[in-house]
Amino acid sequence: MIEKDKTLRTLAIAVAIFAVAGFFLPQWAVFMLTLALAKGLVVLGLLILWRTGLLSFGHALFYCTGGYAVGLAGLWGLTDVVALIALGTVASILLAFALGFLITRYREIYFAMLSMAFSMILYGVLVKSEVLGSTDGFNISPPTFLGVKLEGESLTLGNYLVTCLLVWAAGWGVHRYLQSTMGHMSIGIRDNEIRVEYLGVSVRRVIHVKYVIAAALAGAGGAISAMVVGHIDPDSMAYWTVSGEFVFVTILAGTGSVVAPFLGSIVFELVRTYAFQYTPYTWQLILGSTLLLLILILPDGLWSLFTRRKARV
């Protein structure tokens, strides 16, 4: 029996609940959720690649491109939230489209390492750019919302609601894509590329498209986090540990659903911030062992909690 796909409904309800909750949650929680959802967008991109059997260990390249596109546009006076996110996304798409011609030739560890190499090149260039503040980075003024300038709590809330909307749109789009023929190619390519080629499909082209989609999502995520944090620097945008964190959250979350990356991202941020608060000297240890335990107990990620229950029913 084919079970009716409820993912889009779940996504819409979850986003709606989160958006409404934004009006009641304390400010710090709203801010943290905004960042977690923005990073969830990046992880959503990694999910697409992961399903194809590809691991990008340099996805911070596009996260950073999105962030710096916003920062540079800000220096020229562009502040509209929609325009800034669009700009960050487009910048990442262009870069990914160009790099895609090279990187789609590679698989497995070569793909992972090459993507990491690209991100570290960007890191190196930014560190050398004294005009952009080198490793100190520079500040970005807060965004405006269709010409309206918000401040304080309403600014935090505005950023959050825009992010929620984007999460819904991205989740919806990616889910539809994964359900399409091209989306289903993912598993085919992962299992046997030659067979897919014999079906008359160019594997490289399919991967190229997936790579660009993943980059677009990372660009949007980077754009949002640059805007809400108000500061960008290479260490927190492009360094390989940032990419590592995204990969980690992908594994933690599981790749079962487009909702999983956001869930995983929120759990990760919560564990991290409370580890920071209660164990300032050993927070890395707490964070690492909590996540290790989660992965040991749930090898298919947090999302398997939901699919398991379904299977039992």
Place this chain on the structure above:
Amino acid sequence: MNIKTMHPLSSAETSKISTLARIAAGLLAVGLVFFFALPAAAQKTELKVGLVAFLSGPAAGPFGIPFRNGAEMVIGGINSGTLPAPYDTGKGIAGVKIVTIVIDEAGGSTKQVTEFRNLVQRQNVDLVVGYISSGDCLAIAPVADEMKVLTILADCGTPRIFEEASYKYVFRTRPHAAMDNISAARYLLDKVPGLRTYAGINQNYAWGQDSWRDFDAAMQALKPMTEATTEQFPKIFAGQYSSEISALMLSQADAVHSSLWGGDLESFIFQATARGLDKRTQLVLTASEPYMFRLGKRMPDGVIIGARGPYGVFAHDTPLNRWFRKNYVDRYATQPVYASYVVGQAFLALKQAIEAAHAANNGNWPSVDQIISAMEYMEFEAFGSTVSMSLGKGHQAVTEAAVGVFKFDVDANEATIQDIKYYAAECVNPPEGISSVDWINGGMQGAKCN
């Protein structure tokens, strides 16, 4: 037992209970009034401070831990009221004890902004003191202003914070980094009068790049006929400098400038002395004071040493400094370094400003705005020397600068500093309204040196 006796209450009993109820309600009301009125009317009981410093990672050892230790010790002194004059004004700050919530600075500016918000909104701190990394300071400053939380940037160096923007709720109680390299250039030219060429080795990140830029520009401003022969930018935490040392040896420069710190500085010293670089050229190490005791006789004699201000061995011998050194050594069995000094300085600034605002407010706990107006353009005595909040519209501190020459005293088996020179604040800091880079490039107009 009949039903009548089961009747719950007679009318007399009812009235008795209602009286009781009225009394209880009255007491409750009075209690509630007290409960809500007391916190407003009563004195503040504690000052909750978020303290942020590197507790993990490569910056924890040289800066973060001495920073936290310095803070703990000075807070202890303030709370117990044992500080010497002019801070012998009783326990706490205006009688209020300081409690801290310590947070790790590791993890990058995005995480720090998140944790700053958490400190303020989840932990409800009254103010935040800390930050060693310039990137973190740049990121935190606008957030502090947005959230209207008094924030003292205690140790970061970049001049950009108050030169590129102005903030109401943000103060930096230590001088910015431009004076480190200006004073080093002045000292070098005094010590080596015939100097013609110089070279540099600095880490390839903002701190190293800025340090070299300032030093190079200051040399050009002070003695235009000198020339930089090579500038080396090894990766931060490289630890291996053989090719850079070869380049420095080949360049045959009269002096070599470096802002290396931590393990990088120690590795560089070992590798450079092994190849005799220190014999061929005059080394100028602007941030090396914290390591001279660790290195001891392995640090070559004659190296020009800076402590990023009048701290550590450069601190003036005052009762405040003697108290600071004695307590620090007693408590941690090691010498206090500049990170310990600057955070202590931040808490002295708070004590003086809040107590002044408290007195002006008729002995009531002052508002944040009152504390801010007391702190702007304030002058205060710190453990190292006098501090004036004279730049950045009264939010950025300046002090004198100090430079000296390292000498290992073989008889006493002790690392020492000789030929210490102090440079007045106006000699090595730009005036208000001009950026450090422009001021140095413009020939340091209006510098008043003694």
